[in-house]
Amino acid sequence: MKTKLDYYRIFYETARFQSFSTAAQHLYISQSAISQCIHQLESDLNVQLFVRTRRGITLTNEGKILFLKVENAINSIDQGEKQLEKLRHLESGELKIAAGDTITTHFLLKYLEDYHATYPEIRIEMANSYSSQMLNLVKEGKADLAFVNMPLSDDELIIEPCLEIDDVFVCGPDFETKESYSWEEVAELPLILLEKHSSSRRFLDKNFKEKNIALNPQIEVAVHDLLIRFASIHLGVSCVIEQFAKVELEKGIVQRLSVNPPLPKRSIGCAYLKNAPLSYAAKAFVEMIK
Amino acid sequence: MKTKLDYYRIFYETARFQSFSTAAQHLYISQSAISQCIHQLESDLNVQLFVRTRRGITLTNEGKILFLKVENAINSIDQGEKQLEKLRHLESGELKIAAGDTITTHFLLKYLEDYHATYPEIRIEMANSYSSQMLNLVKEGKADLAFVNMPLSDDELIIEPCLEIDDVFVCGPDFETKESYSWEEVAELPLILLEKHSSSRRFLDKNFKEKNIALNPQIEVAVHDLLIRFASIHLGVSCVIEQFAKVELEKGIVQRLSVNPPLPKRSIGCAYLKNAPLSYAAKAFVEMIK
DNA sequence: TTTTCATATAAGTTCTCCTTATAACTGTTG
DNA sequence: CAACAGTTATAAGGAGAACTTATATGAAAA
Numbered sequence: 001m002k003t004k005l006d007y008y009r010i011f012y013e014t015a016r017f018q019s020f021s022t023a024a025q026h027l028y029i030s031q032s033a034i035s036q037c038i039h040q041l042e043s044d045l046n047v048q049l050f051v052r053t054r055r056g057i058t059l060t061n062e063g064k065i066l067f068l069k070v071e072n073a074i075n076s077i078d079q080g081e082k083q084l085e086k087l088r089h090l091e092s093g094e095l096k097i098a099a100g101d102t103i104t105t106h107f108l109l110k111y112l113e114d115y116h117a118t119y120p121e122i123r124i125e126m127a128n129s130y131s132s133q134m135l136n137l138v139k140e141g142k143a144d145l146a147f148v149n150m151p152l153s154d155d156e157l158i159i160e161p162c163l164e165i166d167d168v169f170v171c172g173p174d175f176e177t178k179e180s181y182s183w184e185e186v187a188e189l190p191l192i193l194l195e196k197h198s199s200s201r202r203f204l205d206k207n208f209k210e211k212n213i214a215l216n217p218q219i220e221v222a223v224h225d226l227l228i229r230f231a232s233i234h235l236g237v238s239c240v241i242e243q244f245a246k247v248e249l250e251k252g253i254v255q256r257l258s259v260n261p262p263l264p265k266r267s268i269g270c271a272y273l274k275n276a277p278l279s280y281a282a283k284a285f286v287e288m289i290k
Numbered sequence: 291m292k293t294k295l296d297y298y299r300i301f302y303e304t305a306r307f308q309s310f311s312t313a314a315q316h317l318y319i320s321q322s323a324i325s326q327c328i329h330q331l332e333s334d335l336n337v338q339l340f341v342r343t344r345r346g347i348t349l350t351n352e353g354k355i356l357f358l359k360v361e362n363a364i365n366s367i368d369q370g371e372k373q374l375e376k377l378r379h380l381e382s383g384e385l386k387i388a389a390g391d392t393i394t395t396h397f398l399l400k401y402l403e404d405y406h407a408t409y410p411e412i413r414i415e416m417a418n419s420y421s422s423q424m425l426n427l428v429k430e431g432k433a434d435l436a437f438v439n440m441p442l443s444d445d446e447l448i449i450e451p452c453l454e455i456d457d458v459f460v461c462g463p464d465f466e467t468k469e470s471y472s473w474e475e476v477a478e479l480p481l482i483l484l485e486k487h488s489s490s491r492r493f494l495d496k497n498f499k500e501k502n503i504a505l506n507p508q509i510e511v512a513v514h515d516l517l518i519r520f521a522s523i524h525l526g527v528s529c530v531i532e533q534f535a536k537v538e539l540e541k542g543i544v545q546r547l548s549v550n551p552p553l554p555k556r557s558i559g560c561a562y563l564k565n566a567p568l569s570y571a572a573k574a575f576v577e578m579i580k
Numbered sequence: 581t582t583t584t585c586a587t588a589t590a591a592g593t594t595c596t597c598c599t600t601a602t603a604a605c606t607g608t609t610g
Numbered sequence: 611c612a613a614c615a616g617t618t619a620t621a622a623g624g625a626g627a628a629c630t631t632a633t634a635t636g637a638a639a640a
Contacts, residue, residue, distance in 0.1 A: 001299065001364075001367065001368065001371070002371055004295075004296055004596095005294075005295035005296050005298065005299050005367070006294055006295045006296050006597095008295065008367060009291065009295050019617085020617080020618060021616085021617070021618080029597095029598065029599090030598065030599055030600080031617090031618075031619095032598075032599070032600080032601095032618090032619080032620085033597070033598050033599075034618095035618060035619060035620085036597080036598085036619090036620090037597085037598095039619085040597095045371065045374055046374075046378065047374050047377075047378065048567050051565055051566045051567065052565075052617085052618060052619090053565050053617090054605085054606050054607065054616090054617070055606090055607090055616085055617075056616095056617070056618095057617090057618080058566070060566060060567060060569075061569045062374055062377055062569070062570075065370070065373055065374065065377070066370045066371075066373070066374060068370075069366045069367060069369055069370030069373070070366075070367065070370060072362075072363075072366045073362075073363035073364070073366040073367045073370075074291075074363070076359045076360075076362045076363040076366065077291065077295065077298060077359060077360065077363045078291065079359055080355070080356045080358075080359030080360060080363075081291070081292055081335065081356075083355055083356070083359070084335055084336075084337050084352055084355065084356060087337075087352055087355070088336065088337065275341055275342075275343050276341040276348070276350060277338050277341065277350060279350075279351045279352070280352075294627095296628095309586085309587095310586080310587060311585085311586070311587080319628090319629065319630090320629065320630055320631080321586090321587075321588095322587090322588080322589085322629075322630070322631080322632095323628070323629050323630075324587095325587060325588060325589085326588090326589090326628075326629085327628080327629095329588085330628095342586085342587060342588090343586090343637095344585090344586070344636090344637055344638060345585090345586075345637095345638090346585095346586070346587090347586090347587080
């Protein structure tokens with residue numbers, strides 16, 4: 001780069017208007033400034049760019065060649081700035097979310113619908129995997145936000161609780177329930193639980209293990225919805241998330257067992273990078289969830 | 291444009307090096323200057339461009355998007371500057387010449403050969419037409435140079451003589467020549483002349499007319515070379531340009547008639563715009579001709 | 581802890597860029 | 611033809627942006 005980039009801005013306008021004085025008005029500076037700037041530019045580049053004639057000025061051949069490049073450059077910068085404006089106003093951009101299927105279905109879906117309706121220009125990308133994997137996606141910048149079961153922590157991330165959930169045991173409508181179950185009694189029931197690697201299951205196992213109770217489920221499934229379905233057709237007693245089985249509980253498709261004491265509450269957390277700012281698109285989504 | 295273009299230069303280098311201090315060294319300014327500049331840029335654009343981390347800095351998403359555009363812009367400017375350099379050093383460019391066939395063949399050709407050998411990267415474009423038309427090509431910028439028969443003048447053009455030429459009368463080797471011819475005697479000979487609209491013919495007619503002598507050629511041809519050929523096979527006496535018939539005169543293919551007084555000398559002129567500078571390519575060609 | 585390596589901030593200075601004023605030139609107009 | 615209405619060029623001086631130096635701050639490494 002042989003000269004100040006700002007000179008090119010002035011060169012550009014001057015060439016467009018074919019006149020120093022007109023360009024000056026347009027740029028809100030004096031004609032003299034333009035004249036000096038162009039002289040400087042010409043001497044920096046060692047090339048005559050304009051022919052000064054009676055009726056204004058004309059680009060030389062060299063000037064024309066340069067103009068094409070400068071025009072392209074300035075348009076490019078303009079595009080960049082416009083793009084940023086659009087990002088800021090959520091008229092463009094993308095939102096990359098990592099979340100498990102259960103959380104997506106029962107928690108995020110309604111927000112995603114709203115979000116898309118409000119900001120239709122923002123492309124939404126979903127990834128789903130296991131908690132640790134999802135946190136990695138965020139750390140690698142491949143996802144803006146991850147929704148995971150808490151507790152969970154990471155040096156590089158902020159993980160904020162955004163929904164309290166309760167683990168409850170449910171059974172089919174015809175199941176004969178006792179007034180109340182102790183944990184030991186629960187362990188004796190024909191349990192339907194999630195697979196071992198899921199966070200909900202780990203949470204459950206951990207809590208029971210603290211009381212030296214081992215859980216031996218009769219059935220293990222991979223999907224939360226199946227817990228409800230299986231319980232409803234009397235295949236056993238499922239441990240589900242109360243908030244996610246709300247409809248089925250209300251309709252009596254499953255009924256809740258009273259367990260004493262109840263399992264401790266836990267939360268779903270929203271994870272994002274501690275040191276990098278959220279994209280405008282992600283910020284708007286987080287805002288919406290609150 | 292929301293901010294000074296120069297900021298983008300700094301932004302670009304900073305983003306490339308992922309470090310304020312490294313970019314500072316590279317740009318030969320202080321780290322502090324970079325820091326201030328980026329802050330200014332961020333506030334002008336209302337967007338955070340970098341994430342400041344322990345080990346240097348990283349572009350934010352918005353920063354990355356901007357960077358692509360800025361990179362393109364800077365490359366474009368760089369290309370433009372490089373292109374100009376090449377033009378200056380005649381490693382690129384084009385030379386557009388307008389000239390009649392005769393002048394091209396007998397005068398320009400050897401220079402064009404040299405020129406192309408010296409500057410092989412310069413594209414040569416030839417146009418040929420009548421004098422007035424060729425001057426128009428120059429005035430419209432469609433030709434850099436026009437080579438025309440003088441005298442000729444134009445407000446917008448400089449027309450410099452670049453070769454003196456002599457019009458002489460020649461005949462075949464067996465033609466019985468007198469010691470010397472008066473103009474009246476010449477007019478009586480069986481003349482072979484160029485067509486009426488050619489400048490050579492007009493020049494001839496004008497000179498004879500001033501002495502009240504009318505020229506009534508037996509044969510009119512369109513091409514200078516045919517004048518020589520026809521004379522050589524004794525179809526008559528041609529008026530040719532001595533310098534362009536040099537070879538044939540030396541070899542005795544045609545012989546020269548001694549005319550008294552001889553026709554006044556005239557010149558071939560090189561025409562170019564008075565107010566616009568010659569392109570580097572054209573300048574080099576003019577230089578070569580001198 | 582101390583050291584090191586980043587960026588941020590403060591304050592002062594330099595020097596670029598712009599302004600004003602004027603000149604020089606051309607073409608136009610009363 | 612002189613005065614004017616347009617250009618761009620040039621000179622000189624002033625405003626302020628951008629840079630420098632010096633120091634603070636903060637996090638990671640030793």
